[in-house]
Amino acid sequence: MGYKSTVPPVSIDDLRVVVAVAEHGSFALAARHTGVPTSTVSRTVARFEEAAGVRLFQRNSRRVSLTPEGTVLLERAAPLLDEMDRVVEDLAGEELSGRLRVTAPTVSGSRPIAEALMSFAEAHPKVIVELSLTNAVVDLLEEGLDLAFRAGPVHGADLVARRIWAVPFGLGASPAFVQKELAHRKKLDRAALESLPAIVTGPGTVWRFRREDGAATTLRPHARFSVSDLRVGIEAATRGLGIVRAPRHELVAAGLLLLEPKADVGHPEARELYAVYPSRRLLPKRVALAIDWVARALRG
Template sequence: MNRTMSIDDLRVVIAVANQGSFIAAAHRTHVPTSTVSRAVARFEEAVGVRLFQRTSRRVSLTHEGALLLERAAPLLEELGEVIGKLSDDSQVVAGRLRVTAPMVTGAGPIGAALMSFAEANPKVTVELSLSNAVVDLVESGIDLAFRGGPVEGADLIVQRIGSVPFAIGASRSFVQRELPRRKALDLGALESLPAIIAHPGFVWRFRREDGTVREVQPRARFCVNDPRVAVDAAARGLGLVRSPPDLLAAAGLVVLEPARDVGKPEGRDLFAVYPSRRLVPKRVTMAVEWVARALAGPESPRKRPARS
């Protein structure tokens, strides 16, 4: 006796019992009559008893069939209600959202966007951790990460959400001392003047008008992996710094224009990254969309109604 029973087959059996006909049950369940007949036969084989008496004119329940209908039909209805509630609950944006983001963008536009996301979705608890380190999302229990490109990982979903622009800056005293007569930074100045960089050997990338990229290795004067500290070092006159323009402006630094043949400082693509799994929580996908809209501007995500 085969003990493997299908819920779908049970639904068909109950439809036949309620309709009193294979044909009527087929109409009710929107499947061919032959499919109904096979489903009933499979279920009878699984339970090991005959559930229906069949004649050429009518279908009636056996004693066992009537008992099944009495006991199983309410349970099946209750199961449907439970599954429906689970489906409805999955559409509610709620739960804990653990996020990691880089120091500067996390404290800036990403952090601001996540704050407005939390305001619009009061059932979501956001835990934002700022770090430039690349952590294992699954091992660390992180739902969502924002990272600068490039991003690799076969087990990750990676979505570009925008880019961070960069500019070259220095303090006014540094410009007066090192660049008194220069209107633009040529290649020689970029390679010879002291600079604040992320780590020894770090290169600055410049994109020229023809689309080609030039890599320049500055002369390291001070190394630090936090852009905010790097800008502070430049404000003290220690050297050139490559940073987002808003940080340069906030520190009162002078933005220096590279020579035309050098190109423009290349920005850095920003990506949303989350573990690859079949069912991604709605709070994750909504947070990604929210931050992407905030970075794109000019429309504020506060103006968009929360989905619930």
């Protein structure tokens, strides 16, 4: 008679729960991500460890960390689970569905990215889009996010960053400011740009420019109004408080006049925008297609 194991069998659903704990570093976050109670997550991990005969996690009062065996499990199992989901999606041939959790910067995200995601949602009615606008660099796995749009450079060995757009920046001021402070001049030299009232995003702000020969230049504007949210800064510019540096499309949308620095200063440097996602996961189909959709929309 053969030996019969008394260890309860594990399933694909158990593996999904264990991988969620490994990715999020927390039983509570894994429970939120998988939709099962925290107590069930704890029992599932214990059952899985017993069946595997190894400890996968080190627990303390604040965080769950991976053992070497847990790291191997995550590296091998997570891509397999994602690939299985993609195969099922392709075989089913159904519409895209599920949640798409995205974070983006407040300015570039509030208009062009948001508009692109709206059209994506219109084209795929079964996809639920959750867009969070913030300039903070958040942990994608910890927050349960599928995708981030971030200004470069992007740091993190565990992240994939795909460049999708160079956001054109410009200098803008209200018609009243141009009339009163600039005597209708729209082309300014370095001295004027460093002495005129400016709206900045923080103390010690430096504006970066690039000349036609490719050389980079910088100047320090004379800050009259400082605010961390550039949307408020643009609003301050419409009230005539000073010159603001912002994406050109936002300046035009706000009714501001575009100012041109002289050749020795150069043009306001564009900001590189990247689609960012965790490197250790195969992208779900809805995320991969959303990135392509936004990239095409931004490039026009």
